[in-house]
Amino acid sequence: MLIIGCLKWAAVGFVVAFCLMMLYEASHIHDDIPKPEFKKRQSMRARTVLSTFAGLLSALVWLLVQKLD
Numbered sequence: 001m002l003i004i005g006c007l008k009w010a011a012v013g014f015v016v017a018f019c020l021m022m023l024y025e026a027s028h029i030h031d032d033i034p035k036p037e038f039k040k041r042q043s044m045r046a047r048t049v050l051s052t053f054a055g056l057l058s059a060l061v062w063l064l065v066q067k068l069d
Contacts (some may be wrong), residue, residue, distance in 0.1 A: 006063055009058045010055040012053075012058060013055040014052060014055030017054035018051040019048060023048065025043060025047070
């Protein structure tokens with residue numbers, strides 16, 4: 001049950017961070033300045049890595065809270 005809870009919170013953390021980063025990038029797009037393809041790939045890679053890190057942190061926090069009870 002502990003592993004399932006960690007996985008749930010990791011998924012929640014990943015999805016929330018991924019969506020927030022997509023919204024942030026979308027709000028900073030200027031239509032008059034085209035973005036090079038390598039920058040698009042680089043931002044997608046960074047978004048995925050940071051969202052994965054956020055998911056791991058949220059799973060670890062959930063695990064610590066469960067262990068403290």
